[in-house]
Amino acid sequence: MIRQFTQSEFLFILASARWTLLLTLMSMLLGGLLGFLVALARTSRLAPLRTLAAGWIGVIQGVPVLMLLFLSYYGLALAGFDLPPLIAATVSMALYASGFLGEIWRGSIQAVPWQQWEASSALAFSRPQQYRYVILPQAVRIAIPPTVGFLVQLVKNTSIVSIIGVVELARAGNLVNNATFQPFKVFGTVAAIYFVICWPISLLARRLEGRLHARRAG
Amino acid sequence: MPVVQVEGVHKRFGAVEVLKGIDLAVEGGEVVAIIGRSGSGKSTLLRCINGLEQIQSGRIEVSGHSIDPSGRGLRELRKDVGIVFQSYNLFPHLRVGENIMLAPRIVLGVSKSEARSRAEETLAEVGLAERFDAWPDNLSGGQQQRVAIARSLAMRPKVMLFDEVTSALDPELTGEVLATMERLARHGMTMLLVTHEMGFARRVATTTVFMHQGKVWEMGPSERIFGAPETPELRQFLGGGLK
Ligand SMILES: Nc1ncnc2c1ncn2[C@@H]1O[C@H](COP(=O)(O)OP(=O)(O)OP(=O)(O)O)[C@@H](O)[C@H]1O
Ligand SMILES: [Mg+2]
DSSP states (O other): OOOOOOHHHHHHHHHHHHHHHHHHHHHHHHHHHHHHHHHHHHTOSOHHHHHHHHHHHHHHHHSOHHHHHHIIIIIHHHTTOOOOHHHHHHHHHHHHHHHHHHHHHHHHHHHSOHHHHHHHHHTTOOHHHIIIIIIHHHHHHHHHHHHHHHHHHHHHHGGGGGGGTOOOHHHHHHHHHHHHOOHHHHHHHHHHHHHHHHHHHHHHHHHHHHHHHHHHHO | OOSEEEEEEEEEETTEEEEEEEEEEEOTTOEEEEEEOTTSSHHHHHHHHTTSSOOSEEEEEETTEEEOTTOTTHHHHHHTEEEEOSSOOOOTTSOHHHHHHHHIIIIIOOOHHHHHHHHHHHHHHTTOGGGTTOOGGGSOHHHHHHHHHHHHHTTOOSEEEEESTTTTSOHHHHHHHHHHHHHHHHTTOOEEEEOSOHHHHHHHOSEEEEEETTEEEEEEEHHHHHHSOOSHHHHHHHHHHHO
């Protein structure tokens, strides 16, 4: 029996977008937190911390997200942790985000001219004070465009978790298409929803960037 | 007791010894100019005095705080030592006033109103009272350099170090920064300055130090150093510099 692509199918797809959004939000928050620590460790004065962070970034960036996903879903299940798919999905996407955000933010911190470290040292700032008042405020400006670029990638890459059965946007489209055989309508709709999520993020980034520039030139 | 006391300081970068046993004392209110060829170790000496570079041996004492090769007590010492570089290094994300208030606020822990009055006072001292709310990017090089001086002064240092602070500036901007420094000297600030402005050193500095190959080669009252140099190296340096 072939169903039509009606309002109820559309609403089903639309509703599934909440999982895409939730997954993005959670992995950005958790991954961002971890990524921030990775960036700090990567720019630390302690060599072992730097090495550890570099290793982390290397591994995360060198492994397909799919493997992180399988490892956290099947691997942890074998180890006795039976994670619900959504949790496993969040964990793996957060790990993925931490590696990339850590590297982006390391670059942003190091893009602040070294003279800013020197000037603040000479004024007797402690290392945490240098980060808090001098380096990070400047690094944030540098970090905004690549961070938002990554966020947009993250939204789209959450589609990968459909593989372990999380019914997010892409998976919902797949299910509806299997029932209706109207791929243009169905995936056109899915694509449009992704676009509606990602476009405002890019716009916001441009606005923020403009504002920070205006403030400096003001 | 001198404000700055440097005794037998050796500094190496890798295998290269850049400071080869420096002895120097700066009394309160004294203005000491350091002159010498490029690479003679002038900047390195200033950077050692506020601990931006670690020394291998010897001792540096500034108003009772000492640095030894272990590098302990650095922050306490830096509160008493202001340093201004050739590049002004203002904090670009903060307005002029905030640039000056930051260190007194967070390092010395003074109140916001106290920090503000210090900023107003030091900005007036460098002749920029009306630029409190300006962004550093909107100032000329000379103005930025004067803000950098004000930022150091707001910490109420016991001594100010200046490392070729006018070298990046056009001649007309150089004049305004030198005038600022001259006024500081008149107001009794203890100063140690590396400069290529021989006329300024001769006129403003009480003592001039000629550094050569990592050593204090010749040192004395500025009039004597410039008027009657004793060593052939200094004579040659001054001859070359004045031609
Ligand atoms: N961080 C560093 N690492 C290695 N060598 C250095 C470093 N800083 C300075 N040097 C070397 O130490 C020597 C002295 O440098 P310094 O900057 O103190 O000279 P200077 O007298 O200030 O010269 P200039 O008039 O050109 O500023 C130079 O040979 C320089 O190459
Ligand atoms: Mg120098």
